[in-house]
Amino acid sequence: MKLLTTPKAISPARVHFFLAEKGIEIEREVVNLMEGEHRTSEYRATVPNGRVPALQLDDGTVLCETTAIARYIEEALQPDPPLMGSTxxxxxxxxxxxxxxxxxxxxxxxxxxxxxxxxxxxxxxxxxxxxxxxxxxxxxxxxxxxxxxxxxxxxxxxxxxxxxxxxxxxxxxxxxxxxxxxxxxxxxxxxxxxxxxxxxxxxxxxx
Missing domain, CATH: 1.20.1050.10 (Glutathione S-transferase Yfyf (Class Pi); Chain A, domain 2)
Structure with missing residues (x-):
């Protein structure tokens, strides 16, 4: 599993914060937005929306969008502390x-x-x-x-x-x-x- 991300960018920062609250460390691959790496055909072939962050699972599944990534982390990896609700x-x-x-x-x-x-x-x-x-x-x-x-x-x-x-x-x-x-x-x-x-x-x- 790895997180395709860009340091100091707004949406990746939300996932970094969320992961730290959960006490989880995930391998990261840096995507350089200013150099347009997210616009390449190779990146878009992997990440449907062509943005960061994206979470690539071990089976190749890719989750885009911050909230979707956070939901997977909370429900599949670490439910505590519950940052998205318990009921x-x-x-x-x-x-x-x-x-x-x-x-x-x-x-x-x-x-x-x-x-x-x-x-x-x-x-x-x-x-x-x-x-x-x-x-x-x-x-x-x-x-x-x-x-x-x-x-x-x-x-x-x-x-x-x-x-x-x-x-x-x-x-x-x-x-x-x-x-x-x-x-x-x-x-x-x-x-x-x-x-x-x-x-x-x-x-x-x-x-």
Missing amino acids: PLERARIEMFDRMMELELMLPMAMTFRHTHPAMKALEDQVPEYGEKQRAVAERRLKRLDKELGEREYIAGEQFTIADITAWCSIRFFRAAGFRIADEQRHLADWFQRVGSRPAAEVAFAA
């Missing part, structure tokens, strides 16, 4: 919040980054105006998240879950696009520090 209702609620963090926070941040950052010109047909509109979307979601975290310790409730990994990695990575937690967003800042103090967070963006 049908817990699993549904955690998936709900994780999707919210993906679609309402990570995605607009990513669009801001891809359409406004100079380093992304090689990978994206940039539309800066669109990027700035997405910045406003993400900033509004950060304000809402600050209010929500005033009511509970973690994003999906009182327990740390994959939804926290998704949100924390997004905020951490997209500093590169100028995103910052505002001084008045104390609940969000406290949560960010709380998640960032977990030992597993140290390896999320490690080289």
Whole structure:
């Protein structure tokens, strides 16, 4: 089994964080995005979506998409600690919040980054105006998240879950696009520090 990944990239960081929380080490093969290795015919023949991360199992099966990889890890390799829920209702609620963090926070941040950052010109047909509109979307979601975290310790409730990994990695990575937690967003800042103090967070963006 091996993880096809790229150090310091947002989606791989989520899997690295998840694996560290589980105490699992998997062989890694680095894919250089800036050199376009993910766009080669060889890579796409192995990984259907042509992205990272991807988990290649011993029988040759390849799992794409961060959440699918995390689900396999939790259900097939290491159920404890349960980061995706232990009951049908817990699993549904955690998936709900994780999707919210993906679609309402990570995605607009990513669009801001891809359409406004100079380093992304090689990978994206940039539309800066669109990027700035997405910045406003993400900033509004950060304000809402600050209010929500005033009511509970973690994003999906009182327990740390994959939804926290998704949100924390997004905020951490997209500093590169100028995103910052505002001084008045104390609940969000406290949560960010709380998640960032977990030992597993140290390896999320490690080289």
